[in-house]
Amino acid sequence: MALLEVDKISMFFGGLAALSNISYGVEKGEILALIGPNGAGKTTLFNVVNGFYKPSRGEVRFNGRRISGLKPHQICALGVARTFQVVKPLQRMSVLDNVIASAFLRAKTKAGAERRAMAILEFTGLTEDKDVLSKGLPLGKRKRLEIARALATEPELILLDESFAGLNPAELDVSIEIIKEIKKKGITIMIIEHHMKVIMSISDRIVVLNYGQKIAEGSPVEISANPLVVEAYLGEAEGA
Amino acid sequence: MKRFIPLIVLALLAVLPFLGLSSYVMHLFILVVMWSVSGMAWNLLGGYCGQVSFGHAAFFGLGAYCAGLVSFHLGLSPWWGFLVSVPFVAVTALIMGLIVLRLRGPYFVLATLALGEIMRITAENLTTLTQGNLGIMIQRTWVEKTAYYYIILALAALTFAAIKVLAESRWGYYFVAIREDQDAAESLGINTTLYKTIALAVSAVFTGFSGAFYMNYMGYIDPQVVFSLGDISILTIMVVMVGGVATYWGPIVGAVIMVLLAEVIRSLPYIGTAYQTLFGVLLIVIIIYLPNGLVGDREKLARLFGKKGAAA
Numbered sequence A: 001m002a003l004l005e006v007d008k009i010s011m012f013f014g015g016l017a018a019l020s021n022i023s024y025g026v027e028k029g030e031i032l033a034l035i036g037p038n039g040a041g042k043t044t045l046f047n048v049v050n051g052f053y054k055p056s057r058g059e060v061r062f063n064g065r066r067i068s069g070l071k072p073h074q075i076c077a078l079g080v081a082r083t084f085q086v087v088k089p090l091q092r093m094s095v096l097d098n099v100i101a102s103a104f105l106r107a108k109t110k111a112g113a114e115r116r117a118m119a120i121l122e123f124t125g126l127t128e129d130k131d132v133l134s135k136g137l138p139l140g141k142r143k144r145l146e147i148a149r150a151l152a153t154e155p156e157l158i159l160l161d162e163s164f165a166g167l168n169p170a171e172l173d174v175s176i177e178i179i180k181e182i183k184k185k186g187i188t189i190m191i192i193e194h195h196m197k198v199i200m201s202i203s204d205r206i207v208v209l210n211y212g213q214k215i216a217e218g219s220p221v222e223i224s225a226n227p228l229v230v231e232a233y234l235g236e237a238e239g240a
Numbered sequence B: 001m002k003r004f005i006p007l008i009v010l011a012l013l014a015v016l017p018f019l020g021l022s023s024y025v026m027h028l029f030i031l032v033v034m035w036s037v038s039g040m041a042w043n044l045l046g047g048y049c050g051q052v053s054f055g056h057a058a059f060f061g062l063g064a065y066c067a068g069l070v071s072f073h074l075g076l077s078p079w080w081g082f083l084v085s086v087p088f089v090a091v092t093a094l095i096m097g098l099i100v101l102r103l104r105g106p107y108f109v110l111a112t113l114a115l116g117e118i119m120r121i122t123a124e125n126l127t128t129l130t131q132g133n134l135g136i137m138i139q140r141t142w143v144e145k146t147a148y149y150y151i152i153l154a155l156a157a158l159t160f161a162a163i164k165v166l167a168e169s170r171w172g173y174y175f176v177a178i179r180e181d182q183d184a185a186e187s188l189g190i191n192t193t194l195y196k197t198i199a200l201a202v203s204a205v206f207t208g209f210s211g212a213f214y215m216n217y218m219g220y221i222d223p224q225v226v227f228s229l230g231d232i233s234i235l236t237i238m239v240v241m242v243g244g245v246a247t248y249w250g251p252i253v254g255a256v257i258m259v260l261l262a263e264v265i266r267s268l269p270y271i272g273t274a275y276q277t278l279f280g281v282l283l284i285v286i287i288i289y290l291p292n293g294l295v296g297d298r299e300k301l302a303r304l305f306g307k308k309g310a311a312a
Helices: A042-050 A072-078 A095-103 A110-123 A139-152 A169-184 A196-202 A220-225 A227-239 B002-019 B023-048 B057-072 B078-100 B105-125 B146-167 B170-180 B182-187 B192-218 B229-243 B250-267 B271-289 B298-311
Strands: A004-013 A016-026 A031-035 A057-062 A080-082 A157-161 A188-192 A205-210 A213-218
Touching: A004 A042, A016 A042, A016 A057, A016 A205, A016 A213, A031 A042, A031 A196, A042 A072, A042 A080, A042 A157, A042 A188, A072 A080, A072 B182, A080 A139, A095 A110, A095 A139, A095 B170, A110 A139, A139 A157, A139 A169, A169 A188, A169 A196, A196 A220, A205 A220, A205 A227, A213 A220, A213 A227, A220 A227, B002 B023, B002 B146, B023 B146, B023 B170, B023 B192, B023 B229, B023 B250, B057 B078, B057 B105, B057 B192, B057 B229, B078 B105, B078 B192, B105 B229, B146 B170, B146 B192, B170 B182, B170 B192, B182 B192, B229 B250, B229 B271, B250 B271
Parallel strands: A031 A188, A031 A205, A080 A157, A157 A188
Antiparallel strands: A004 A016, A004 A057, A205 A213
8 A cells, every 4th residue: 555545636626627537656765756747737736635625536545544635734743744836934933933833743842842943954954044034045945944844744745846946056956965865764755846857866756747637657767758758748848 | 131021020010009100190001001911912813823803892892891791780899800701702702713713814804893893783782781882880999090000910910921921832833833824834734723713712811801901990881982993903903013013012012102192192282183093194104114013123213213313
């Protein structure tokens, strides 16, 4: 049994099918990348898994337990954390307080939450910025703060929504290292990413969406050789 | 050192009645402290949790009526109103929360405003219970002001301490997280509905205490006074906005300024009756130039006055 099972998920907005009949599994310990052109339904799928949307059809199971229909905070408490594509730092809170607010989910005391938060800031390379108000952080660090906050909830599965978008090459390397370290800790990762070099280097398996449908699933090598994918996505990217 | 500032302020305020101040000055101090309590209570919901309520008169008035009615109908001491108000105010807040806390932004604001008005209209028309616009008159316990002063001072100290403890706890972090981004808070495992309800209930109960004190102190209330949109709900917001949103001292500084300003403006010839207009202008100026209030923007103020001093 996969850690996360997406089972025949469909999501309609009015007459528009944002997702139709999507099924796949995320195995424990792997990095699964979700790719596809803009508007393919990747973030919608995250919103379904994370509980912001209730799917129109199908269900999502985590550790064998149905989670679709639960609220986001309940799903987070069960061990699924996420980051946002458009970063949502708690702006008028310091970087440390941002992470403490998340760490309280598992910590009994404030001292415990603070200790945990400090360790995570160290892990994500944000220790120096701990007293900065998060609205003052540059984008690269905000993206890392999103990851830090998600990690503070001690997830089994972490959903990363374009954590690499807009980063410069140096920041990119830092973030790739962090993702690899997260994997080493045994945390399962599902990641949405446009950056092909990153995807091909870190992911174990890839699921490709196009117009709300799953068009391919497989290893990076298989995916890059798949003509459907090349046509829908990679071809487009190479041509651009 | 900084930790002791609240205790020092409290000690200074506690010796005030020994200075032989006039009854009128004591009255002003009592009002200032009472408005501090209302402001601190509103600040918990509006400042920390970011849910701006325009209907806190509902809780203030309910607290006041609890005190008035236990005396008027049951012949008990109106001081029992403090105890009686807790379940009434808390239940009202929970029901109100069920309706309004699912709304966000301006919709939440308008819903709270409407609920404050509903309470006023209900009190005006439920004449068998409230005597409507005739109001409720009770026998005041003391003629002298000192006892009232100490009671409201104790209540203010309790409110200050409670909010400080709350704001620095897990709940405080959750409240601010909700204020900053409700979706992010929810996806970080915070039950936003639950914690907004807690903030509302605690805020309401302390506002109710302030109202219960008002009944005891003034001896007379009617729906137009204690459920007033302008004189209670909006004045409470102004106390916090002027002093400083989401700061410990903001509501206290704001209460001093608003009470004194109201007294001064009302005593002026011709423009005295237009004091609410002037409050409105003041609020606009504060929002534009000191959006975090006098306490929140104190560094900005210091720079401003520092420059002036250098120029002179």
